[in-house]
Amino acid sequence: MAQGYRSRLFRDDGVVLRVQRLGESDRIITLLTRRTGRIRAVARGVRRTSSKFGARLEPFGHVELQIAEGRAGLHTVAQAEAVELYAGRITQDYPSYTAASAVAETAERLTPVESEPALRLFQLTLGALRALAVREHAPPLVLDAYFLRAMTTAGWAPALTECAVCATPGPHRAFSVPSGGSVCPACQPPGAARPAPATLGLMAALTSGDWKRADASDVGIRREASGLVAAHLQWHLERALRSLPLVDRTMKE
Amino acid sequence: MYEGAIQDLIDELGQLPGIGPKSAQRLAFHILSADPADVHRLAGALNRVKELVRFCNLCFNVAESDTCRICRDPRRGTEVICVVEEPKDVVAIEKTGEFRGRYHVLGGAINPLEGIGPDQLRVRELLTRLRDGEVKELILATDPNTEGEATATYLALLIKPMGLSVTRLASGLPVGGDLEYADEITLGRAFEGRRAL
Numbered sequence: 001m002a003q004g005y006r007s008r009l010f011r012d013d014g015v016v017l018r019v020q021r022l023g024e025s026d027r028i029i030t031l032l033t034r035r036t037g038r039i040r041a042v043a044r045g046v047r048r049t050s051s052k053f054g055a056r057l058e059p060f061g062h063v064e065l066q067i068a069e070g071r072a073g074l075h076t077v078a079q080a081e082a083v084e085l086y087a088g089r090i091t092q093d094y095p096s097y098t099a100a101s102a103v104a105e106t107a108e109r110l111t112p113v114e115s116e117p118a119l120r121l122f123q124l125t126l127g128a129l130r131a132l133a134v135r136e137h138a139p140p141l142v143l144d145a146y147f148l149r150a151m152t153t154a155g156w157a158p159a160l161t162e163c164a165v166c167a168t169p170g171p172h173r174a175f176s177v178p179s180g181g182s183v184c185p186a187c188q189p190p191g192a193a194r195p196a197p198a199t200l201g202l203m204a205a206l207t208s209g210d211w212k213r214a215d216a217s218d219v220g221i222r223r224e225a226s227g228l229v230a231a232h233l234q235w236h237l238e239r240a241l242r243s244l245p246l247v248d249r250t251m252k253e
Numbered sequence: 254m255y256e257g258a259i260q261d262l263i264d265e266l267g268q269l270p271g272i273g274p275k276s277a278q279r280l281a282f283h284i285l286s287a288d289p290a291d292v293h294r295l296a297g298a299l300n301r302v303k304e305l306v307r308f309c310n311l312c313f314n315v316a317e318s319d320t321c322r323i324c325r326d327p328r329r330g331t332e333v334i335c336v337v338e339e340p341k342d343v344v345a346i347e348k349t350g351e352f353r354g355r356y357h358v359l360g361g362a363i364n365p366l367e368g369i370g371p372d373q374l375r376v377r378e379l380l381t382r383l384r385d386g387e388v389k390e391l392i393l394a395t396d397p398n399t400e401g402e403a404t405a406t407y408l409a410l411l412i413k414p415m416g417l418s419v420t421r422l423a424s425g426l427p428v429g430g431d432l433e434y435a436d437e438i439t440l441g442r443a444f445e446g447r448r449a450l
């Protein structure tokens with residue numbers, strides 16, 4: 001360790017996306033922050049039961065942080081205060097936990113460059129975790145709404161009304177992931193899906209936040225929408241999401 | 254980058270959990286400069302652990318025969334099973350002296366971010382053990398952190414319909430810690446104060 005190296009301290013608030021064990025009792029915390037984008041920081045001694053951090057650096061929490069800037073992109077958590085911790089409520093419900101895990105993994109994957117601000121994605125991520133904690137809507141719907149909106153911020157949301165290729169106003173019956181969403185009869189490639197019209201309607205409702213319509217949708221339509229949303233997301237990500245096959249989409253009546 | 258054997262060792266050490274490239278390099282050079290007798294003992298211990306240590310057929314704790322010492326002990330009750338994540342948690346609970354039943358070691362906790370779901374853990378084997386109706390209580394002693402709590406939630410949902418009592422260690426354990434770091438008194442109290450799920 002170089003002598004006399006004084007690291008700069010900065011403050012920000014963020015959500016904990018992932019925690020990984022480091023050595024005997026430390027953890028590397030991956031956070032999506034409001035102003036600094038995605039960062040990684042070491043929390044020392046956090047796994048000891050006497051840790052001053054306690055539950056504050058568990059996944060899915062919204063925390064106010066003081067960070068000591070480190071070299072090579074690995075910072076150190078100097079202080080952490082809870083704004084709102086969601087893990088306790090999220091882990092009481094298994095579908096919420098698996099959905100929250102997929103939200104966290106997606107947020108990490110959509111911020112490939114560290115320390116690059118991603119304010120809209122931060123807000124969406126925080127909103128999705130809060131919604132999963134309070135269980136206002138079915139967890140799979142919250143997850144699909146998050147996927148659709150996160151894809152919108154990334155610039156590759158599926159076309160739902162107009163044709164993805166020629167922009168002819170729809171609604172159109174065919175949907176093609178490689179083409180970018182719903183497609184008109186002229187642009188439709190072979191093998192395009194033909195989802196129920198209500199499925200594209202549900203996807204539009206989830207994108208715009210029309211929860212009244214989304215909550216009223218039936219289970220079959222939700223399943224079909226989930227399939228299309230997941231296929232669209234995976235198409236644009238280089239590697240598959242590890243958490244996606246483990247998402248529990250059991251619908252409670 | 255180094256050449257040959259020393260780089261091979263750095264690469265191998267770097268595969269271990271919690272060991273980054275710098276630590277791997279530091280360990281490798283420590284081994285290189287260590288007394289040959291010490292290094293032989295380390296190599297021997299590494300070889301023996303894979304040759305001799307197996308997992309108990311019943312509870313998946315570490316064992317040196319088909320079943321572990323605890324499962325073979327006739328004084329241990331068969332009506333209560335305590336579910337833990339890792340063999341080191343068995344050691345931590347044994348130290349409290351509070352538990353006289355048997356264990357089931359899951360081999361981790363459900364963590365979708367790492368691709369670990371119920372099928373990657375010894376959940377099916379647990380259900381098999383519960384099928385004959387001899388077990389009356391299942392104590393969920395997964396870590397008091399996010400993954401451990403979620404695993405307990407999942408198991409409770411799965412097992413409660415089988416009609417046995419499912420309990421969770423008392424919440425006196427600080428959240429965010431590892432079970433192995435809880436002191437014996439706190440962990441002992443958590444056992445006494447376990448609550449039904």
Ligand SMILES: [Zn+2]
Pocket residue numbers: 163164165166167168183184185186187188
């Ligand atoms: Zn078209």
Ligand SMILES: [Zn+2]
Pocket residue numbers: 309310311312313314320321322323324325
């Ligand atoms: Zn055993």
